[in-house]
Amino acid sequence: MKVNANQEVEVKSNLVTGSDLLVQALEKAGVEVVFGYPGGAVLPIYDALHRNDTSFKHVLSRHEQGSIHAAEGYARVSGKPGVVIATSGPGATNLITGITDAMMDSIPLVVFTGQVAEQVIGTDAFQEADMIGITTPVTKYNYQVNNIADLPRIVNEAFHIATTGRPGPVVIDIPKSISETVTINDYEDDFYLPGYQPTVYPNPMQISKITDELSKAERPVLLAGAGILLSGATEELKQFVNNWEIPVVTTLLGLGSYPGGDNLSLGMGGMHGTYTANTAIYESDLLINIGARFDDRLTGNLQHFAPNAKVAHIDIDPAEIGKNVKTAIPIVADAKQALNVLLQQEVNRGDYTKWLDKLKGNQKKYPLWYDRGDNPISPQWLIEQIHEKSNGEAVVTTDVGQHQMWAAQFYPFKNPDNWVTSGGLGTMGFGFPAAIGAQIAKPDHLVISLVGDGGFQMTLQELAILKSQNLPVKVVILNNDALGMVRQWQETFYEKRYSHSLFSENPDFVKLAESYGIKGMRVSDEKDVPEALEEAFSYDGPVVIDCRIDRDTCVYPMIAPGKGMHEMIGVTK
Amino acid sequence: MKRIIIATVQDRGGVLNRITGMLNRRQFNIESISVGASDVRGISKMTFVVEVSDKQKLEQLTKQLNKQIDVIKVLDVTDKAIVTRELALVKVVATNQTRAEIMTLISAFRADVIDISKDSLTIQVTGKPEKVDALISLLRPYGIKDLTKTGLTAFPRGYQPEQGYSELNSVSAHG
Numbered sequence: 001m002k003v004n005a006n007q008e009v010e011v012k013s014n015l016v017t018g019s020d021l022l023v024q025a026l027e028k029a030g031v032e033v034v035f036g037y038p039g040g041a042v043l044p045i046y047d048a049l050h051r052n053d054t055s056f057k058h059v060l061s062r063h064e065q066g067s068i069h070a071a072e073g074y075a076r077v078s079g080k081p082g083v084v085i086a087t088s089g090p091g092a093t094n095l096i097t098g099i100t101d102a103m104m105d106s107i108p109l110v111v112f113t114g115q116v117a118e119q120v121i122g123t124d125a126f127q128e129a130d131m132i133g134i135t136t137p138v139t140k141y142n143y144q145v146n147n148i149a150d151l152p153r154i155v156n157e158a159f160h161i162a163t164t165g166r167p168g169p170v171v172i173d174i175p176k177s178i179s180e181t182v183t184i185n186d187y188e189d190d191f192y193l194p195g196y197q198p199t200v201y202p203n204p205m206q207i208s209k210i211t212d213e214l215s216k217a218e219r220p221v222l223l224a225g226a227g228i229l230l231s232g233a234t235e236e237l238k239q240f241v242n243n244w245e246i247p248v249v250t251t252l253l254g255l256g257s258y259p260g261g262d263n264l265s266l267g268m269g270g271m272h273g274t275y276t277a278n279t280a281i282y283e284s285d286l287l288i289n290i291g292a293r294f295d296d297r298l299t300g301n302l303q304h305f306a307p308n309a310k311v312a313h314i315d316i317d318p319a320e321i322g323k324n325v326k327t328a329i330p331i332v333a334d335a336k337q338a339l340n341v342l343l344q345q346e347v348n349r350g351d352y353t354k355w356l357d358k359l360k361g362n363q364k365k366y367p368l369w370y371d372r373g374d375n376p377i378s379p380q381w382l383i384e385q386i387h388e389k390s391n392g393e394a395v396v397t398t399d400v401g402q403h404q405m406w407a408a409q410f411y412p413f414k415n416p417d418n419w420v421t422s423g424g425l426g427t428m429g430f431g432f433p434a435a436i437g438a439q440i441a442k443p444d445h446l447v448i449s450l451v452g453d454g455g456f457q458m459t460l461q462e463l464a465i466l467k468s469q470n471l472p473v474k475v476v477i478l479n480n481d482a483l484g485m486v487r488q489w490q491e492t493f494y495e496k497r498y499s500h501s502l503f504s505e506n507p508d509f510v511k512l513a514e515s516y517g518i519k520g521m522r523v524s525d526e527k528d529v530p531e532a533l534e535e536a537f538s539y540d541g542p543v544v545i546d547c548r549i550d551r552d553t554c555v556y557p558m559i560a561p562g563k564g565m566h567e568m569i570g571v572t573k
Numbered sequence: 574m575k576r577i578i579i580a581t582v583q584d585r586g587g588v589l590n591r592i593t594g595m596l597n598r599r600q601f602n603i604e605s606i607s608v609g610a611s612d613v614r615g616i617s618k619m620t621f622v623v624e625v626s627d628k629q630k631l632e633q634l635t636k637q638l639n640k641q642i643d644v645i646k647v648l649d650v651t652d653k654a655i656v657t658r659e660l661a662l663v664k665v666v667a668t669n670q671t672r673a674e675i676m677t678l679i680s681a682f683r684a685d686v687i688d689i690s691k692d693s694l695t696i697q698v699t700g701k702p703e704k705v706d707a708l709i710s711l712l713r714p715y716g717i718k719d720l721t722k723t724g725l726t727a728f729p730r731g732y733q734p735e736q737g738y739s740e741l742n743s744v745s746a747h748g
Contacts (some may be wrong), residue, residue: 132586132587133590136587136590136591136594137594137595137598140642141642144586146586161642193642194583194645195582195583195641195642195643195644195645196642317640318636318639318640319633319636319637319639319640322629322632322633323633326629
């Protein structure tokens with residue numbers, strides 16, 4: 001029989017490896033960037049990245065934790081899912097902090113972990129770790145690919161699950177034997193998930209209950225959470241709030257969902273929220289929560305949380321409604337869709353004049369305050385300077401601790417998606433790599449990474465990425481040679497027994513930056529701050545600024561643990 | 574309060590681990606679980622008996638179950654007209670003197686002897702948990718060598734009267 005030469009070529013070109021299928025699936029999903037680190041079990045995948053002219057780029061970190069926090073920062077700022085690749089065993093376990101962080105803060109991630117070959121799974125093989133077992137409690141969903149024919153469908157499903165409903169991380173564990181298998185390129189990626197159909201549209205009857213209550217209320221408050229940002233509902237929120245003249249409290253993760261500094265904005269609520277925001281919730285008779293999950297750092301002691309309020313809660317995750325706070329009007333919906341229906345209702349507000357006057361009075365009487373020194377620098381003043389020099393328009397990422405709270409208090413965000421912080425998990429080492437992802441998402445935007453000297457040292461090896469990718473991130477270290485928040489709690493609750501919270505040895509951060517080929521600066525005096533910030537922010541490239549701040553400054557006001565929202569300390573000087 | 578909850582799930586890898594892990598992590602107290610195939614390929618049914626402190630906790634439980642990607646449907650059948658069954662295997666000491674006595678005793682429970690040896694009988698009993706427990710306590714004086722229970726499985730009845738059936742379904746004697 002005669003063989004048609006053309007036909008043979010065609011058959012050959014239709015043969016691909018599992019890794020090629022993965023690359024194709026990522027391209028089909030519209031991935032722009034992958035954050036990763038190679039290793040034994042993902043060698044076939046990395047070979048496919050090398051072999052194919054991929055439509056996405058790969059950013060090489062120096063530690064897998066750097067990859068995943070960068071992916072989180074990218075996702076938070078771009079609204080697109082962050083994609084991560086790591087090898088099996090230690091590569092995969094190094095991702096756990098980031099996966100858990102993304103789970104807590106509802107950040108969409110699709111994470112690929114290598115796995116040892118199927119033949120040796122379960123034998124304690126070299127670099128084997130049970131990633132399905134380990135990640136089940138900290139992922140929205142996870143998969144191990146056991147049949148190459150499933151790979152395109154699983155990737156497609158994973159992106160769908162990660163980005164819809166309440167977003168979250170999805171892990172796909174790929175055995176090396178799957179990624180290196182040669183196969184035909186002919187698999188469907190259609191999926192059917194009968195158990196996963198998030199409710200997006202609200203029940204209109206429930207929505208009209210909110211407006212009914214609003215027309216009867218005297219002291220309404222709206223609590224705006226990250227759900228507003230995730231559903232892209234900031235414009236709708238602004239319109240709704242302005243139509244009804246409801247004062248707005250934002251959660252830590254919800255900062256930017258309503259313009260900070262606006263007339264109706266009371267600022268952040270919670271443990272280090274403003275006095276006005278917290279007492280407003282405490283005294284309210286109607287609390288409308290849109291897209292927040294009543295986290296304990298917001299509510300304080302639940303017994304004293306909004307004791308006189310009727311609570312309405314709009315959330316896309318039904319399990320969040322009624323979990324911590326008794327809810328009179330539960331609404332399962334996407335924030336944007338719920339607000340759209342709310343906007344269709346007739347505006348018939350109660351008389352809030354007295355209420356708004358009272359809140360205005362509180363804002364005037366009990367503003368955020370701080371003591372001003374000259375040398376070292378007052379951290380809150382420094383944040384205000386950063387706000388001023390960046391016109392309040394920078395993307396700001398933070399780590400966790402005092403600097404995070406000062407940033408939340410003193411950098412009012414007028415725009416959405418400019419605030420990237422680790423809320424639920426409270427991950428030190430998050431802020432700096434997150435800024436890398438944020439800068440990749442917005443290459444032309446000023447991205448400022450506010451970090452403490454403690455957290456920065458957990459992931460500073462990623463300075464190598466700033467250099468290699470030439471990312472102009474401005475790293476501002478609020479350096480007090482201490483774990484500031486730990487120190488503060490030891491001062492307040494442990495009679496100043498500073499157990500292991502003060503650093504006696506810190507590196508020279510300027511030299512450190514320079515050793516990576518990055519511009520390093522140091523400021524210790526307040527008079528040098530404005531000029532240094534201007535220089536750094538206008539510099540075309542990455543900068544690390546070591547700002548020597550006062551060690552003894554505490555974050556105030558504060559709701560002490562176990563206390564109610566009405567029991568704030570440090571409200572005035 | 575004890576509740577009987579039936580979850581219809583997609584039979585994907587690790588689904589049981591996923592669900593029991595979640596229940597454990599969120600501090601729900603599970604008394605029994607039984608899992609088995611349904612008549613639809615790829616779909617399994619899980620029946621849980623759980624002890625919850627109040628309504629709010631119960632609501633959280635059903636919501637958290639529903640939130641699992643693999644869970645298709647969650648039904649709290651405690652207050653419905655239902656049929657519940659459990660199966661137990663009991664290996665009891667039996668001598669020449671007691672063997673006949675035990676066999677008579679279990680016949681009232683419509684239980685079966687499924688294995689006989691020189692010094693023991695293995696008995697299979699099926700029914701509501703109360704019935705199973707009643708037989709077990711009757712057998713105990715003879716000396717129980719081994720015991721295993723499947724856990725409860727349940728079904729709503731075809732006919733559902735208007736009124737609640739919580740009292741009929743009381744499983745308080747169980748466990």
